[in-house]
Amino acid sequence: MQLTREQVTHVARLASLSLTPEEEVHFAGELSHILDYVESLNRLKLPPPGLNVGDGEQGPTPLRDDTPRPSTPVDLALTNAPDHSGQFFRVPRILEEGR
Amino acid sequence: MTPLFDGLAAFCRGRDSRQFSIEEATRDYLSRIEREDPELGAFLSTNSNAVNRARQLDNRMARNPAPSPFYGYPVAIKDNLHVAGLPTTCASRMLANFRPLENATVVERLLQSGAIVLGKTNMDEFAMGSSTENSAMGVTRNPWDLRRVPGGSSGGSAVAVAADLAPMALGSDTGGSIRQPAAFCGVLGLKPTYGRISRYGLVAFSSSLDQIGPFARRAEDALQMMLLLSGPDGRDMTVASRDPAEMERDFRADVRGKVIGLPEEFFGDGLDPDVRASLDRAREVLSGEGAVFRPIRLPSAQYGINVYYLIATSEAASNLSRYDGVRYGYRSLKSKNIRDMYTHTRQEGFGPEVKRRILLGTFALSAGYQDQYYRKAQQVQSLIREEFDRAFHEVDMIFAPTTPTPPFLFGEKVSDPLAMYLSDIYTISANLAGLPALSAPSWPTPSGLPVGVQLIGPAWSEGRLLRSAAILEEAVGIRRPSVGTTRGGEAA
Numbered sequence: 001m002q003l004t005r006e007q008v009t010h011v012a013r014l015a016s017l018s019l020t021p022e023e024e025v026h027f028a029g030e031l032s033h034i035l036d037y038v039e040s041l042n043r044l045k046l047p048p049p050g051l052n053v054g055d056g057e058q059g060p061t062p063l064r065d066d067t068p069r070p071s072t073p074v075d076l077a078l079t080n081a082p083d084h085s086g087q088f089f090r091v092p093r094i095l096e097e098g099r
Numbered sequence: 100m101t102p103l104f105d106g107l108a109a110f111c112r113g114r115d116s117r118q119f120s121i122e123e124a125t126r127d128y129l130s131r132i133e134r135e136d137p138e139l140g141a142f143l144s145t146n147s148n149a150v151n152r153a154r155q156l157d158n159r160m161a162r163n164p165a166p167s168p169f170y171g172y173p174v175a176i177k178d179n180l181h182v183a184g185l186p187t188t189c190a191s192r193m194l195a196n197f198r199p200l201e202n203a204t205v206v207e208r209l210l211q212s213g214a215i216v217l218g219k220t221n222m223d224e225f226a227m228g229s230s231t232e233n234s235a236m237g238v239t240r241n242p243w244d245l246r247r248v249p250g251g252s253s254g255g256s257a258v259a260v261a262a263d264l265a266p267m268a269l270g271s272d273t274g275g276s277i278r279q280p281a282a283f284c285g286v287l288g289l290k291p292t293y294g295r296i297s298r299y300g301l302v303a304f305s306s307s308l309d310q311i312g313p314f315a316r317r318a319e320d321a322l323q324m325m326l327l328l329s330g331p332d333g334r335d336m337t338v339a340s341r342d343p344a345e346m347e348r349d350f351r352a353d354v355r356g357k358v359i360g361l362p363e364e365f366f367g368d369g370l371d372p373d374v375r376a377s378l379d380r381a382r383e384v385l386s387g388e389g390a391v392f393r394p395i396r397l398p399s400a401q402y403g404i405n406v407y408y409l410i411a412t413s414e415a416a417s418n419l420s421r422y423d424g425v426r427y428g429y430r431s432l433k434s435k436n437i438r439d440m441y442t443h444t445r446q447e448g449f450g451p452e453v454k455r456r457i458l459l460g461t462f463a464l465s466a467g468y469q470d471q472y473y474r475k476a477q478q479v480q481s482l483i484r485e486e487f488d489r490a491f492h493e494v495d496m497i498f499a500p501t502t503p504t505p506p507f508l509f510g511e512k513v514s515d516p517l518a519m520y521l522s523d524i525y526t527i528s529a530n531l532a533g534l535p536a537l538s539a540p541s542w543p544t545p546s547g548l549p550v551g552v553q554l555i556g557p558a559w560s561e562g563r564l565l566r567s568a569a570i571l572e573e574a575v576g577i578r579r580p581s582v583g584t585t586r587g588g589e590a591a
Contacts, residue, residue, distance in 0.1 A: 008458065015416060015461040016423070017454060018442035027458055030516060034459060037517055038405040038472070046478045064333040072200060080197055080427035089425055094437050 001035040003028050102263045103127045105577070107320040110266065111168050114160075121160070121171030121215070125153040128173045128217055132264045135582060140239040141249075141258040143178050144185055145218035152215055168323055170213030175265035177256050178219040179226055180311065181300040182206050185216070189302050190234035191224045193422050193429045193448035203300020204332040205269060205311050212327055217265050220255025224450045225419065226276055226304045228252050229522045232513050233452045241283060242580040243549055247506040250280030253314070257284040260314045262582050267324060268314040271298075273305050274407050275501075275526025277312045278538035282501035282551025285540045285578055287315050287568055290526075291325065292558045293533035295341070299334035303418040305411040306337075308530040316577055318539070318569035322350050325561055341559055349562025354570060355389030357563075360494035362397040365525055371504040373544035378500055381541040381552045384574040385498070385567060392498070395490050399482045403528040404520055406483065409463045409476035410531070415453075416460030422448060455516060480531050487532045491557040496564060500525055501538040501551035525553060535561045539568035540575055549578075 008028045012019045019027065074087050083090040103119050104110040113119050119127075129149060136142050156171045165171065176182055179189045181199035188194045202210065209216070223233035231239040231254025239254045241247040242262040249258045253270030257280035260268050270277040272290035281288025289312045296311050303309065311328070315321040329343035361382075366375065382392060424430035424444030431443035449457070463472035490497065502522060512519040529536035535558070538551035552571060554564045 003462075007462075011458050011462045011465060014465060015457050016420070016441045016445055017449075017457060018439075018446040019454075020446075023454075027455065030455065031459055031462065034408065034517055034520075035462075038408055038476075041402055041405050041475050041479055044399070044402065044479060044482070046475070046482065064336065076200055077426075079200070082424055082428070082430035091425055092435055092437050092440050096436075 001032060001039060003032045003035065102131075102266070104266070106317045107168055107172065107266070107323055110172055111165070114165060114171055120153075121156045122150060122153040124171065125149050125173055125215055125217075128265060132217065135262055135264060138240065138245065139242055139258050139262055139264070139582065140237050141220055141255040141262065141264055142175070142218045143188060143190065143221050143236050143255070146182075146185060146216050148184065149173070149215050149217055156213055156215070165213065167212035167327075169209060169327060171215065172213070172267070173215045173217045173265060174209060175217050175220050175256055175259040175268035176206060177222055177253050177268070177270045179222060179271060179302040179304075180206060180269060182216050182219065185219055187219070187302065188236060189225050190222045190236045191448065191450065191453070192235045195235075195429065197427055199300070201300065204297040204334060205328045206300065208327055220253070220259055220268060222255055223252035224453050225302070225415070226252040226271055226273060227415070227452050227456055229275070229279055229519050230507070230512065231255065231280070232509065233450060235450050238509070241506050242582040243285060243547065244506065247508055247548070248283065250283030250502075250506060252276040252280075253288075254280045256314050257281055257286060257288065260284070260286045260316065261580060263579065266316070267320060269311060270314055271301055271304075271309055271311050272530065273308045273411060274530050275523040277314065278501050278526045278536060278551065278553060279523060281314060281538040282553075283506040283549060285543070285549030285580070287318060287321055287537065287539050287572070289313055289321050289325070289537040289561065289565070290529065290535065291329070291561055292535040294337050294339040295325075295535070295559070295561070296328050297332040297335040297338050299332060305414040306418065307414060308411060310530075318350075318565040318572055321537075321568075322346060322562065322565050345559060346562035346565070349560065350566050350569075352563070352566065353389070354385065354567055357390045357495045358493065359385060359390050359392050360395035360490055360497045361392055362395050362400065362490075362497060362499060364397050364401050365499040369503045369524070370500055374500050374503070374505065374550050377541045377544065377550040378498075378552060381571055381575075382498065384571055388570050390567070393494060395494060395497070397483075397486050397490060397528070399479060399486050400528040401524075402479050403483060403531055404524055406476045406479045406531055407523075407527045408459065408520060409472050410480065412456045412460030413464050413473050414460070416457045416464065419449075419453070419457055424448070452516070483528055484532045487528070487534060487555075495556070496560065496567065497555040499553045499555065501553040502526075505544050505548035505550060529555050534558060535564060537564050537568055539571045540578065541571065542575055543578070
């Protein structure tokens with residue numbers, strides 16, 4: 001599978017990554033190379049789709065009791081914030097001017 | 100200079116007989132880190148509260164006997180596991196200043212038992228890599244040969260134990276990230292069964308594959324650590340309600356009569372002759388103890404890399420979408436609107452390997468390609484699981500190399516991602532099948548580089564694997580690199 005630079009730009013947009021023009025070219029080449037390799041999967045004869053999760057010996061996965069507990073205090077939750085104002089995370093403008 | 104104690108049992112004896120205080124043991128390791136780590140680069144941060152805590156534990160022990168073998172025991176923690184009070188950077192610019200609010204469950208259990216965290220260890224950024232060269236925080240060197248990589252992604256934890264900067268360490272293993280560096284550094288590393296240990300407080304990479312496990316010098320110590328860390332915590336719902344004590348029972352059981360499978364796919368042309376020769380010797384040891392070797396086939400295991408780099412990257416693309424610069428972590432200051440803030444934050448915060456995997460995973464999940472890539476990978480994953488299931492009807496465990504080669508040189512594979520991925524070719528299938536697997540030290544190559552034996556078992560067979568590792572340990576002996584003794588650190 002040969003990825004074009006446009007495809008890389010598209011995927012980067014889906015992944016919320018901005019790439020430099022050099023990175024776009026570089027990743028197009030590298031990802032194509034990796035995809036060529038992983039495509040050898042197509043040579044295998046495969047069982048019908050559907051992932052067989054667990055081995056049957058796993059035993060029941062326990063459910064946790066639904067007991068309320070205190071949430072993280074707001075001031076603590078904000079300690080790692082890049083920017084905050086009062087009790088809120090502060091981010092750049094979301095809506096354009098005049099809308 | 101040898102450490103104050105060698106192994107958990109010796110630590111307990113020395114502590115309980117007051118041969119040394121917990122403070123002395125802690126200071127001993129901290130001074131080793133101070134002396135050796137500038138060269139090795141295993142640690143990203145050290146715990147400035149460690150000595151204080153040691154003193155408190157000593158005081159408490161003046162009145163009551165130590166309640167746990169781990170009481171006062173120093174440990175190193177991979178920097179993708181939360182320790183409250185210390186940064187969790189994941190060796191990424193994205194989390195350079197992140198401080199977790201609480202402990203990972205594994206850390207909490209260690210602290211509850213009285214263990215002391217020495218510090219946090221270097222790794223490939225977000226655990227993505229096989230050499231620790233992808234760390235944004237600096238280089239970690241292999242103590243057996245400083246020109247060589249320690250393996251990865253848990254390279255810092257492996258080096259910490261190999262160079263006696265910590266008696267034990269925790270790492271995480273998604274495709275070999277505990278076993279491969281353990282093999283490269285000549286220590287024991289165990290990836291438990293999927294569902295054995297809670298991942299609460301482990302920064303998620305590929306949630307269907309990630310497991311936390313120990314690095315140790317001795318199988319007995321790894322067992323004790325497993326007993327402490329295993330079992331449900333109510334915060335990671337993938338943890339099964341298995342009784343951890345089964346591991347202890349299996350560890351006490353004899354190897355005599357156990358059938359060990361040799362998968363021919365793991366001993367093909369790609370295997371380095373020195374690694375092969377070392378493994379032959381290790382096999383004779385287990386045969387000598389009465390284990391019976393039998394050839395088996397795992398034809399789909401060779402596709403493990405292909406499957407892994409579709410499934411792990413898809414899950415990573417999803418897991419890492421949380422790094423948007425809003426609530427924590429790095430934020431780009433370049434942008435005026437929120438969309439640009441997201442994309443620039445991720446552009447500036449992530450290193451090249453992380454971006455590569457996010458792109459690959461996003462592509463594998465994108466409209467029009469899902470069936471061709473992600474679904475197909477899941478089907479082959481099922482096939483690999485079934486092959487292991489069938490194999491374990493015939494054999495009790497599988498014997499294989501951990502890595503195709505001894506540790507490689509810095510820069511050797513860094514420009515070719517695919518070559519780097521292939522260094523995990525033997526470890527990845529155990530993650531895809533959810534099985535426990537360990538790497539135990541075998542005899543080094545003629546040039547003195549470490550070699551690892553990999554043992555893979557059916558689900559929940561950690562105790563059995565550790566028993567065989569203990570037998571190898573006795574035959575191979577505990578080997579230490581000469582770091583520190585050849586560089587003027589010699590005092591004993």
